[in-house]
Amino acid sequence: MNEKQYVQINQSLFSLAHAYEARMLKDAKARASDIRLSDCAVIMVLGQLQPISASQLSKRMFINPGTISLYLQRLENRGFVVRERDKKNRRLWWLTLTDPGRDAYAAIVQGTAQYTRDFLSPLLPAEQVTLHKLLLKASHGLGFDWQ
Numbered sequence: 001m002n003e004k005q006y007v008q009i010n011q012s013l014f015s016l017a018h019a020y021e022a023r024m025l026k027d028a029k030a031r032a033s034d035i036r037l038s039d040c041a042v043i044m045v046l047g048q049l050q051p052i053s054a055s056q057l058s059k060r061m062f063i064n065p066g067t068i069s070l071y072l073q074r075l076e077n078r079g080f081v082v083r084e085r086d087k088k089n090r091r092l093w094w095l096t097l098t099d100p101g102r103d104a105y106a107a108i109v110q111g112t113a114q115y116t117r118d119f120l121s122p123l124l125p126a127e128q129v130t131l132h133k134l135l136l137k138a139s140h141g142l143g144f145d146w147q
Contacts, residue, residue: 016119020037020115020119021037023115023118038071039071039074039080040112041061042057042072043075043080043081043104044108044112045061046081046095046097046101047097047101047102047108050094050096051084051094052095053094053095054068054069054072054095057072062142075101079100079101080097080098080100080101080104081095082095082096082097082098082101083095084096
């Protein structure tokens, strides 16, 4: 592949991410809950990996610790996340989803599946499977092993 093709791939991925966020903002439930894309991302990872510490979450998501702290504070204030002190290591705090957080996780998973199904609809089923495999391979190459 040449440089132009790599740039086109990058632009396509950015456009997909932007279109996904724009579509989410149109969703009535998302607007009503005032949930952000960053909130969704954190809830999705927490739902898969909880309990997890903030530093582990930061590393897994490739988000700097200061930013992840802001995201977590917002989610705690909304009642989606709770921090619990480790019984053996009093300096360590574990993050878990609360009941409303688990409800949000289930809704996000359902919405994500629907959004993804919609934007992949122009592809044939075999192309969707191939795209899935390629994106997983690329994301693992970036260090995203939690998917």
